[in-house]
Amino acid sequence: QVQLQESGPGLVKPSQTLSLTCTVSGGSISSGSYYWSWIRQPAGKGLEWIGRIYTSGSTNYNPSLKSRVTISVDTSKNQFSLKLSSVTAADTAVYYCASEYCSGGSCYPDYWGQGTLVTVSS
Amino acid sequence: SYELTQPPSVSVSPGQTARITCSGDALPKKYAYWYQQKSGQAPVLVIYEDSKRPSGIPERFSGSSSGTMATLTISGAQVEDEADYYCYSTDSSGAVVFGGGTKLTVL
Numbered sequence: 001q002v003q004l005q006e007s008g009p010g011l012v013k014p015s016q017t018l019s020l021t022c023t024v025s026g027g028s029i030s031s032g033s034y035y036w037s038w039i040r041q042p043a044g045k046g047l048e049w050i051g052r053i054y055t056s057g058s059t060n061y062n063p064s065l066k067s068r069v070t071i072s073v074d075t076s077k078n079q080f081s082l083k084l085s086s087v088t089a090a091d092t093a094v095y096y097c098a099s100e101y102c103s104g105g106s107c108y109p110d111y112w113g114q115g116t117l118v119t120v121s122s
Numbered sequence: 123s124y125e126l127t128q129p130p131s132v133s134v135s136p137g138q139t140a141r142i143t144c145s146g147d148a149l150p151k152k153y154a155y156w157y158q159q160k161s162g163q164a165p166v167l168v169i170y171e172d173s174k175r176p177s178g179i180p181e182r183f184s185g186s187s188s189g190t191m192a193t194l195t196i197s198g199a200q201v202e203d204e205a206d207y208y209c210y211s212t213d214s215s216g217a218v219v220f221g222g223g224t225k226l227t228v229l
Contacts, residue, residue: 046220046221046222047157047159047220047223048220049218049219052218060216060218062217062218063217064123096164103171104171106152106171106212108153108155108170108210109157109210110170112164112165112166113164
């Protein structure tokens with residue numbers, strides 16, 4: 001069973017770039033059936049899908065965040081990363097990384113990291 | 123943008139059947155998935171592809187889909203099932219969306 005662990009700063013200043021890394025263990029990030037995704041959840045609110053990346057580097061992003069999001073992958077380290085630019089207080093949330101299993105034309109998160117709280121504040 | 127609509131809350135007594143619905147225009151052609159999120163924890167997949175149950179998920183959890191509505195059913199709900207439940211799906215363009223979540227109270 002794959003395990004995922006988020007890491008990165010817990011505090012980011014407004015207008016700066018949020019950067020998080022997800023380390024995958026118990027399986028290869030190069031596995032053909034998997035995408036790797038980021039999902040966030042503001043306190044007391046619902047889940048918001050940010051985007052996903054395939055091992056080849058192909059990405060899909062939430063249209064509402066696309067202009068500010070970059071997801072990248074480092075297969076040598078079995079890691080993938082999130083960068084969110086020009087952050088505001090509205091980007092304060094728990095950020096989860098997840099593996100997305102793809103089958104029959106659909107992909108869905110199956111395993112999740114524990115989540116990491118990122119606060120945007122000066 | 124595509125939306126999945128869930129009731130904000132559902133309440134049942136222990137042993138009763140809880141049904142949580144998820145409405146979306148693309149559901150006739152797209153699978154629904156369901157996640158359970160207990161307080162302070164990461165979400166856990168409880169139903170995939172409308173009605174399939176991952177290993178380790180109790181048999182009391184089941185899913186169905188008809189037309190524009192998917193339903194998560196918990197037969198004989200237990201106190202430990204109290205959690206937020208989210209549906210997940212995509213629209214015809216591939217846009218990914220979660221429902222707004224349903225708080226299940228079992229008391």
